[in-house]
Amino acid sequence: MRSLSVPILCLVVVAGLAHAGDKKKDDPSQIGNRDVGKGVNFYSIEREMALGKQLAQEVARQAKLVDDPLVSEYVNRIGQNLARNSDAKVPFSFQVIEGEEPNAFALPGGYIFVYTGLVKLADEEDEFAGAVAHEIAHVAARHMTRQATKSQIANMATIPLSVLLGGWAGMAARQGAGLAVPTMFLKFSRGDESEADFLGTQYMYAAGYDPTGAVSIFEKIESLNRSKPSAMARIFSTHPMDADRIQKTQKEIDRILPAKDEYVVSTSEYHDMRERLIRLDHRQKKDDNGRPQLRRAPGNGAGPEDRQDSDERPTIRRRELVE
Numbered sequence: 001m002r003s004l005s006v007p008i009l010c011l012v013v014v015a016g017l018a019h020a021g022d023k024k025k026d027d028p029s030q031i032g033n034r035d036v037g038k039g040v041n042f043y044s045i046e047r048e049m050a051l052g053k054q055l056a057q058e059v060a061r062q063a064k065l066v067d068d069p070l071v072s073e074y075v076n077r078i079g080q081n082l083a084r085n086s087d088a089k090v091p092f093s094f095q096v097i098e099g100e101e102p103n104a105f106a107l108p109g110g111y112i113f114v115y116t117g118l119v120k121l122a123d124e125e126d127e128f129a130g131a132v133a134h135e136i137a138h139v140a141a142r143h144m145t146r147q148a149t150k151s152q153i154a155n156m157a158t159i160p161l162s163v164l165l166g167g168w169a170g171m172a173a174r175q176g177a178g179l180a181v182p183t184m185f186l187k188f189s190r191g192d193e194s195e196a197d198f199l200g201t202q203y204m205y206a207a208g209y210d211p212t213g214a215v216s217i218f219e220k221i222e223s224l225n226r227s228k229p230s231a232m233a234r235i236f237s238t239h240p241m242d243a244d245r246i247q248k249t250q251k252e253i254d255r256i257l258p259a260k261d262e263y264v265v266s267t268s269e270y271h272d273m274r275e276r277l278i279r280l281d282h283r284q285k286k287d288d289n290g291r292p293q294l295r296r297a298p299g300n301g302a303g304p305e306d307r308q309d310s311d312e313r314p315t316i317r318r319r320e321l322v323e
């Protein structure tokens with residue numbers, strides 16, 4: 001009997017329904033037919049969407065969005081494919097924000113923002129998809145408005161952005177990407193984070209990805225945390241990315257997602273988009289500093305121009321399961 005994906009609020013309110021709902025939540029073939037967002041909520045879906053739109057406009061004003069049609073188009077395509085394979089009932093938009101942190105966040109009503117730092121860290125498309133699917137899961141489960149409801153806050157428009165900007169790894173969005181966000185509130189409970197991990201891996205699996213891509217990006221975050229503890233300390237102070245969370249995700253993948261013969265691990269389009277974004281980012285930094293930085297050129301041996309003869313089909317292979 002699984003317990004970690006049951007939100008506390010849900011347990012109290014619909015304890016009697018929890019069993020039947022749980023079985024469906026374990027079954028990826030039921031995605032779309034399960035009401036994962038149920039629970040006490042003061043916000044109608046319409047109000048949630050309007051609120052998200054308003055906040056997304058605020059983020060766009062405060063943050064520096066990556067304005068490159070190729071990057072935007074591909075990130076959006078990955079996102080829409082995952083959203084189609086999710087329980088969410090709202091339309092989604094996906095945008096890239098300039099920022100070094102390996103983070104992403106979701107606003108209520110389907111507005112997802114990813115940082116360039118996340119694309120850089122995710123060498124393979126399934127790792128990137130793992131982080132995006134986690135954010136989609138927060139939206140599908142309506143964690144933001146349920147959390148706000150739980151806090152008995154009547155007028156959500158007055159809540160600081162920090163309450164709403166829960167990073168995909170449970171991080172608080174922080175200053176540095178142009179967002180002045182105090183970390184005075186806990187955005188998501190640990191239970192919400194576990195549920196988003198649980199649902200997110202199902203969505204990426206349903207979209208054809210290797211679900212262990214989520215484990216892989218978690219491990220990268222954790223190792224970053226170990227190697228640069230001071231830089232990451234603030235991000236991780238509320239919801240640590242730890243071995244426990246990684247293990248839970250791997251266990252749930254083994255328990256509920258039947259192995260497929262083939263998974264999408266990565267695509268040449270993803271690699272091209274990532275290289276392009278890294279190149280744009282370097283150019284931006286060069287412009288910002290007024291002089292070139294001594295870094296290896298991104299096209300050196302691995303750029304899109306070096307793989308012109310690679311075909312458009314996804315890389316399909318089985319990933320070795322992590323013990």
Ligand code: ZN
Nearest residue numbers: 167168169170
């Ligand atoms: Zn999260």
